[in-house]
Amino acid sequence: MKIKFFTILFSFTVSIGFAQEQKMSNSEILNFKNEVTKETKNIKSLKTDFVQYKHMDFLSKDIETSGKMVFKAPNLLNWQYTKPYQYSIVFKNNKIYINDQGNKSTVDAKSKMFEKINKLIVGSVSGNMFDDNEFTITYFKTKDYNIAKLFPKTATIKKYIKEVNLFFPENESTVSQVKLIEPSGDYTKIVFKNKQVNAKIDDSAFTN
Incomplete structure (x- = not known):
């Protein structure tokens, strides 16, 4: 159970082969941030579908899953997998509620580690990740994307995450793709689709 939970939790990422990355100038970084x-x-809520591709070196094909994500400010989050299995993680009231195909459990999220996890996931979803105290951040651009590459400073996060990349489409200020690289070099790819910003979301959406 723990292995599956941490695999999914820390597989919040996307990787696409973006060529011709160029570093942003200082003025470009300031404007972008x-x-x-x-x-x-101004983001009070966010609903989106997603497709996830888990890449592990020893597998010849990436593992594909899909589902829906719902976020409501300041920190309500429901990360729900619907295909090929049913699995959901809800962050609410300093707790993490897990529903593994009907098998439910709860994890106390008051520890420093889970505070950082929650902050990382919510920040990835909303795009509010520019915390220089937690990460060393570099900024790049391509023809289609602005990219923020985050390298964790704390040992707690480094155990699980080597690098987080956030991809913002040109002329958009919300994340469309996230790339998380694990210390082993494995990664997961998630592509957000059909985003709805500030749609009305009832609190019942965070009942697991």
């Missing part, structure tokens, strides 16, 4: 911060402050 200001725009994203300004826009994400």
